[in-house]
Amino acid sequence: MKSAGAGNREEIRQYYFVIRELVGREIKRKYARSFLGILWSVLNPLMTMAVMSMIFTTIFKRSIENFPIYYLTGQIIWQFFSGATNAAMTALVDNQTLLLKVKLPKQTFVLARTYAALTNFGYVCIAYVLMLFVFRIRPSVTMLLFVVDVFFLLLFSMGIGYLLSILYVFFADVKYLYSIILTLWMYMSAIFYPYESTTELMQKVIGSNPVYAYISVARDAVLYQRWPEPVRLIQMAGWGIVSFAVGYSVFRKNENLVMQKL
Amino acid sequence: MRCKGEVGDMNKKRKRSFLALLLCIAALLVYPEPVSAGEATVTFGSNYYRATDNEEFPIGVYLNGDAPIGAYHVELAYDTSRLTYLGGGDGEEDGVITLEGVGLHNQVKYMLRFHTKSGGTAEVTVENAVIETAAQDGETAERFDVTTLATAPVYIEGEDIAAEQEAEETEEAEVPVAGGVPVLAEIETDGAAAYIVDAASYIPEETDWQYEKLSGTFGDTEVTWLTNSMQTVKFLYLADADGRLSLYAYSESAKQLYPCNSLVTNGTKYYYMSPAVCENWPEELTLDAVRSEFIVYAMDMSGQCGFYRLGADNELLEWKPNEGEQAIKRQNRKLIVVLGTAIVLMIAAVFATITADRRKRRQQKKITAKTQKASDDFVEDLSLDVTEEEIRSWYEEAQENYQKGAPVISVEHVTMRFRIATQNVSGIKEYLIQLMKRQVSYRELLALSDVSFRVYPGEIVGIIGTNGSGKSTLLKIVSGALSPTSGKVAVDRKKLQLLTLGTGFDMELTARENVYLNGAIIGHTREFLDAHYDEIVAFAELEGFMEEKVRNFSSGMVSRLGFAIATAGETAEILILDEVLSVGDEFFRKKSLARIKEMIHGGATVLMVSHSMQTIVDNCTKVVWIEKGVLRMEGEPREVCRAYRENRDG
Numbered sequence: 001m002k003s004a005g006a007g008n009r010e011e012i013r014q015y016y017f018v019i020r021e022l023v024g025r026e027i028k029r030k031y032a033r034s035f036l037g038i039l040w041s042v043l044n045p046l047m048t049m050a051v052m053s054m055i056f057t058t059i060f061k062r063s064i065e066n067f068p069i070y071y072l073t074g075q076i077i078w079q080f081f082s083g084a085t086n087a088a089m090t091a092l093v094d095n096q097t098l099l100l101k102v103k104l105p106k107q108t109f110v111l112a113r114t115y116a117a118l119t120n121f122g123y124v125c126i127a128y129v130l131m132l133f134v135f136r137i138r139p140s141v142t143m144l145l146f147v148v149d150v151f152f153l154l155l156f157s158m159g160i161g162y163l164l165s166i167l168y169v170f171f172a173d174v175k176y177l178y179s180i181i182l183t184l185w186m187y188m189s190a191i192f193y194p195y196e197s198t199t200e201l202m203q204k205v206i207g208s209n210p211v212y213a214y215i216s217v218a219r220d221a222v223l224y225q226r227w228p229e230p231v232r233l234i235q236m237a238g239w240g241i242v243s244f245a246v247g248y249s250v251f252r253k254n255e256n257l258v259m260q261k262l
Numbered sequence: 263m264r265c266k267g268e269v270g271d272m273n274k275k276r277k278r279s280f281l282a283l284l285l286c287i288a289a290l291l292v293y294p295e296p297v298s299a300g301e302a303t304v305t306f307g308s309n310y311y312r313a314t315d316n317e318e319f320p321i322g323v324y325l326n327g328d329a330p331i332g333a334y335h336v337e338l339a340y341d342t343s344r345l346t347y348l349g350g351g352d353g354e355e356d357g358v359i360t361l362e363g364v365g366l367h368n369q370v371k372y373m374l375r376f377h378t379k380s381g382g383t384a385e386v387t388v389e390n391a392v393i394e395t396a397a398q399d400g401e402t403a404e405r406f407d408v409t410t411l412a413t414a415p416v417y418i419e420g421e422d423i424a425a426e427q428e429a430e431e432t433e434e435a436e437v438p439v440a441g442g443v444p445v446l447a448e449i450e451t452d453g454a455a456a457y458i459v460d461a462a463s464y465i466p467e468e469t470d471w472q473y474e475k476l477s478g479t480f481g482d483t484e485v486t487w488l489t490n491s492m493q494t495v496k497f498l499y500l501a502d503a504d505g506r507l508s509l510y511a512y513s514e515s516a517k518q519l520y521p522c523n524s525l526v527t528n529g530t531k532y533y534y535m536s537p538a539v540c541e542n543w544p545e546e547l548t549l550d551a552v553r554s555e556f557i558v559y560a561m562d563m564s565g566q567c568g569f570y571r572l573g574a575d576n577e578l579l580e581w582k583p584n585e586g587e588q589a590i591k592r593q594n595r596k597l598i599v600v601l602g603t604a605i606v607l608m609i610a611a612v613f614a615t616i617t618a619d620r621r622k623r624r625q626q627k628k629i630t631a632k633t634q635k636a637s638d639d640f641v642e643d644l645s646l647d648v649t650e651e652e653i654r655s656w657y658e659e660a661q662e663n664y665q666k667g668a669p670v671i672s673v674e675h676v677t678m679r680f681r682i683a684t685q686n687v688s689g690i691k692e693y694l695i696q697l698m699k700r701q702v703s704y705r706e707l708l709a710l711s712d713v714s715f716r717v718y719p720g721e722i723v724g725i726i727g728t729n730g731s732g733k734s735t736l737l738k739i740v741s742g743a744l745s746p747t748s749g750k751v752a753v754d755r756k757k758l759q760l761l762t763l764g765t766g767f768d769m770e771l772t773a774r775e776n777v778y779l780n781g782a783i784i785g786h787t788r789e790f791l792d793a794h795y796d797e798i799v800a801f802a803e804l805e806g807f808m809e810e811k812v813r814n815f816s817s818g819m820v821s822r823l824g825f826a827i828a829t830a831g832e833t834a835e836i837l838i839l840d841e842v843l844s845v846g847d848e849f850f851r852k853k854s855l856a857r858i859k860e861m862i863h864g865g866a867t868v869l870m871v872s873h874s875m876q877t878i879v880d881n882c883t884k885v886v887w888i889e890k891g892v893l894r895m896e897g898e899p900r901e902v903c904r905a906y907r908e909n910r911d912g
Contacts, residue, residue, distance in 0.1 A: 014787055021782040029770045039611055043604045050601040057590050068597060100743055102760070102783050134596055256745050260680050 018104060022112035026087070027119055041123035045076055049131065056192060064194050069135050069223050074191035074215045076124050080150075081157050081211055082182050084117035088161025089168045089178065092258060099259065106255050107248075110165050114158050121150070137223065145221035145228070152240030153214045159243030162251040169258045189215060207231075210239035278409055300328040300395055302406035304336055304388045306414040309529045315381050315420025318348065323361065323372040325393060331365035332396035332403050340376070341384035343424035345416070350374035358389065365396065381420030387413040413470075425506075443501045447483045451500065451510075451519065459499035459507065462486040466499055466507050471533070471563045473497075480512065480519075487512070490565030495539060497522065511539040527578045534560040534578065537569060544569070546583030557581055622809075669716035669752075670836055670867045671740060676749035678710040678735055678891075709735045711891045712749070717884075722868040724882035724899065726875070726906055732891045733871045734840070740869065741838055757835035759785065761828045769813040773804060773823060776812050780827050794830045801857075802826035803850075822850055829857050837861060839870035879903055 031037040052075075053068040064070050091109040092099065099106060167174045189211045195203065206212050213235035220228040228236075307322030323338065325331060340347065342357040350373050353360040361372055378384075388411040394403040444464045445457035459466065461475060469488065476487045480498065487496040496512040498519065510519035513536075520536040537543070537552050537559045547569065551557060556572040570578040709732045717723050725733050738744040740751055741760045767776050777798060781791045791798075799805055802822040812820060839858070862868055862881070872878055878885060878899060885902040887895040889909075895902050 010787075014782075014785065017788050018782040021779045025768050025771060025775070025779050028775065029768060037615075039607070043608060046600055046604050050597040050604070053597050054594055057593060068593065098783060100738060102743065104783065131600070134600065135593075259744055 015105075015108070019108060019112050019115060022108065023116045023119055026113060026116035030116075030120075038123060041120050042127045045072060045079070045124050046127045046131065048075065052192060066135060066137075066223060069131065069137060070219065071192050072128060072131055073219050073222060074189065076121065076128055077153065077215050077218055078186060078189055078191055078211065079124070080117055080121040081153065081214075082186070083120065084114045084154075084157040085160045085164055086178070086182070087113040087117055088157070089164035089175065091161075092165045092169050093172075106258070107162070107251060110161050110251070111158070114154070114161050117157070118154060132222070138225075140225040142221045142225045142227070146218055149214055149217045149221060149236060152236050155240035155244040156210060156214070159240075159245070159247030162247030166251055166254045166258060169261050185209070185211065188212070191215065210235065210243070213239065281407070300404070300406050301409050302327040302331070302391070302393045303410035303412075304391045304393075304408065305410060305412045306386070308414065310414055310526055310531075311416040313378050313416060313418050315378050315418055318375060318377050320350070321374045321376065321386055321414065321416075323351075323374060323388075325361075325365065325370040325372075325391075327365075327368050327393060327395070327406050330367055330396040331370055331406070332394040333364045334362070334370065334391070334393040336361040336388060336393070337390040338374075338386060339389045340386045341416075341424075343427065344378060344380040344382055344384035344418060345386075346377040346379055348375040348377055376416075378416075378418045378420070380422060380424035381418050382422035382425050384416040384418060385413060386416060387411075443505045443507065445501055446485060449481070449500070454502065456500040456502055458483060458485055459501050460486065461488050461499065468507070470531070471561065472565050481517075490561055490567060492565055492567075495559075495561060495567060509533065511535045513538045514541055525576055525578070530562060532560040532562050532570075532578055534558040534570070534572070540567070540569070544583055546587075551587070555581070669718050670721075670754070670757075671717040671869060672752045673716070673736075673740065674714050674750045674752070676710055676713045676736075676739060676746045676751060677708070678732070678739065678744070679747045680707040680709055708891050710739070710746070710888075713888065713891075713893045714749075715886050715893065715896055717867060717869060719867055720865060721884055722862055722870070722882045724878040724885045725869070725871045725888060726878060726885060726903070727888040728910070731888050733888060736888065737838055737840055737869070737871060753836065758838065759836065760838045761840065767812060767820060767824065770811065772809050772811055773815070774808040776823065777808075777827055780824065781830075784828060786827075786830070790830075798823075798826045798830050801830070801853075818850070825850075825854050825857075829854075829861065835866060837866045837868045837870075839868060839872075875903055875907070 027038065031040060049068055049072045052071055056071070057067050088110045091113045092106070095109045098104075099109070164174065164178065188206055188209050190198075190206050195206055195212070195216070198206065213232050216232050217228045217236050220226055220232075303324075303326045305324050305326065307324065311319065311321060313319045323336075325334060325336065338351070338359045338361070339357055340359065347354050347359060351359040352362045359374065361370075363370070374386075391408045391411060393406040393408055395406060396403070443457070443466075444460045446460045447458050448455055449458060450456070458480065462477075465473075465488070472491045473488045474491060474493055476489050476493060476496065478485060478487050478496070485498060487498065489496050496514075498510050498512060499507045500510055500519070501507050509522040511522050512519055516538055518538075520539055522533045522535045524531055524533050526532070535558065537547065537557055540559045547557065557569055558572050558578070559567060560570045560578055561567045569581045571581045573579045713732075713736065715723075725736060727733050735744065737760070739746050740753060741758065742755050767780055771779065777795065778788075778791055782788075786794075799808060802819075802825070804819060804823060807815070807819070812823075815823075858881075868881075870878075870882070882899045884897065885895075885899045886893065887902050887906050894909075895905055
């Protein structure tokens with residue numbers, strides 16, 4: 001209950017507490033009926049990586065240096081993006097009773113879903129760091145860039161999440177459509193094949209794919225330990241900021257319309 | 263013969279060795295005492311140069327002698343079609359730079375400056391060098407034996423304009439047979455006509471490795487092969503119609519020519535070609551490996567051949583047999599270890615959880631048994647808690663206390679309009695279809711129409727009306743969850759608390775987790791929940807069930823927990839109650855009623871919605887009746903309720 005003199009600071013603290021509780025709920029919920037719970041977040045990427053790497057190195061031989069890390073870097077970034085946007089999409093509809101009765105900012109729920117994906121990503125990173133050790137990737141200063149990359153990826157995912165959550169209220173079909181788009185998008189992100197081996201046209205398509213920019217920067221930062229091309233850095237920051245700005249403003253504009261629809 | 267092992271012209275090396283031999287013989291014959299003539303070289307600072315088109319770049323030229331150098335005269339030729347000489351030498355004429363002068367020490371340095379004007383490969387060659395020793399102590403100057411006349415290729419990045427011009431020129435000339443190059447026969451490569459260059463009569467200038475001539479046949483044509491010094495690889499030059507030459511290597515078994523390209527790795531020039539050229543492959547070399555590791559067969563200037571890996575930056579890397587296979591095996595071994603560890607961890611975790619779960623269940627049984635007794639006792643205590651009379655007297659007291667001041671909630675001319683699609687369109691496809699048919703029509707639903715009323719401090723206002731009359735919409739607008747279409751609601755939302763039950767309960771979480779989740783959502787802070795946790799559990803009578811998932815609770819238990827969380831702690835100044843007072847079993851209903859009374863008694867202003875007329879009449883000081891979005895009546899509870907009932911029945 002709010003004390004009479006609740007200041008702005010306290011409001012922010014409370015807001016933070018609510019988001020934390022909601023994030024905790026999402027994560028506990030995700031693995032509510034499984035034995036291993038959160039351990040899945042760590043094991044899942046490891047096992048997919050192991051299986052995929054063995055298959056791909058056997059089929060395509062050594063076309064990519066250090067394929068396991070190459071694949072894992074792309075995979076965890078993609079998983080974060082698709083997980084965050086998918087969860088954010090249904091955030092408003094899933095919480096409609098709460099939305100109608102509680103005087104919380106509407107975006108709280110979208111944010112909570114996205115942060116839950118980020119927390120999950122944090123657990124995945126434990127597995128990732130472990131694998132970096134196993135495959136003898138030396139620590140390097142460029143790895144700091146990975147953090148920056150994830151920050152902008154978060155902004156980008158939030159923006160898309162805002163848009164999708166609004167759209168989903170009006171058109172439930174978006175869910176199915178988006179899953180198809182995601183599949184196509186994944187294959188356009190050069191997660192398990194080298195970007196350079198594609199045709200020129202495909203390189204143009206993949207090169208303008210925002211998710212590929214995040215994957216490419218992450219690979220440069222961690223695997224190749226070099227500065228990414230300036231184009232990718234600009235894409236990384238640009239897509240993040242633009243997506244967030246557009247998503248947020250659309251969300252704010254349609255907030256009330258959504259409440260009426262619900 | 264001394265070999266400096268550098269890029270050198272074979273022809274010149276031969277000449278040089280021949281000359282050295284002659285000189286020796288001559289020296290032996292002519293002079294009884296051998297005179298040391300000394301040796302000198304003319305070299306470049308680097309074996310090759312890289313430059314980009316339209317750029318200035320320097321080339322260092324070094325005259326090195328065994329003894330101090332005296333007078334010298336050196337001539338260098340350069341590719342005038344790709345380079346412009348800027349200066350640095352002692353003279354230039356028709357693409358020949360002259361270095362002339364008298365030296366002092368063992369070395370004379372020149373720094374020649376060029377400007378590139380076309381892409382492609384330009385060459386700077388020392389054509390001619392006459393170097394004399396410095397005349398010392400009256401001795402006459404002697405000529406150095408010049409052993410090395412260097413050639414340096416300059417790789418210029420950019421469009422090869424010069425070659426195009428050359429091509430044009432030769433085209434214009436229309437030389438019938440391969441641009442003036444003596445050729446043997448016409449064959450076809452990659453769909454274009456090409457001519458086999460007759461190596462017997464013409465050795466192209468660019469032949470810079472140690473070659474041997476060997477006659478043989480290619481197809482039906484008698485040809486002269488150029489081979490490496492070991493005669494293991496056979497080469498042919500093919501010329502196109504313009505006389506442009508390219509080098510091909512011949513595979514005996516495939517009876518096929520493979521193109522040769524050159525590259526420079528670590529300052530050494532190599533010619534590389536398809537591994538098919540080599541007849542005896544090592545056992546480890548498979549077609550698979552060739553393809554996956556980019557293996558090439560390469561020859562250096564002395565004719566030594568071997569297998570190499572072609573690196574990403576167009577360089578030759580050492581190829582170790584089995585390296586690729588082994589790397590994959592190593593990687594797969596690691597992956598299997600990772601997978602194995604993950605699976606073992608998983609199994610271990612499953613076992614751990616199952617045992618922990620079993621232990622927990624055993625403990626839970628004990629606790630449940632205990633609490634069952636405890637709550638039995640508790641219920642007995644409740645029975646003498648509140649009577650209807652008491653409730654009524656509390657209400658009267660509250661009514662007495664209530665004084666008119668500034669309104670706490672003021673609802674002014676609030677109108678709420680919903681746009682509802684007449685057909686329920688919930689998908690894009692349907693939407694598009696309807697849009698095409700122009701059937702997307704909306705119905706305006708007037709949920710609230712110009713509703714105004716005020717609530718003063720201490721008042722307890724009940725809102726009544728049939729279902730769908732706009733009661734809930736009104737509460738949502740007052741609590742701030744909805745914004746009205748028009749009109750205004752003035753209320754201090756910081757002091758306001760909306761009591762709804764079970765909002766934000768998650769069935770998959772435990773009761774304890776739900777206390778924090780639900781508490782956070784309805785606005786309690788973490789500290790507050792920590793402090794009041796025991797109180798909440800006690801009030802909801804859920805001791806011992808808190809670690810249980812809410813999924814397993816009865817609906818009564820859930821509502822009790824919800825009520826306990828919502829009403830914990832100090833009372834807010836403005837309370838909004840949405841169907842709160844019909845919760846749980848009889849005992850709990852009384853208990854919750856008592857709690858509400860307590861809150862009301864504490865001086866809170868209350869706005870409540872209830873379907874129970876009795877609750878309204880018993881508790882409220884004022885009742886607002888809304889029917890179909892319109893405010894029908896506002897006033898004394900009994901009076902309004904009577905009117906409402908008459909309207910409903912009649």
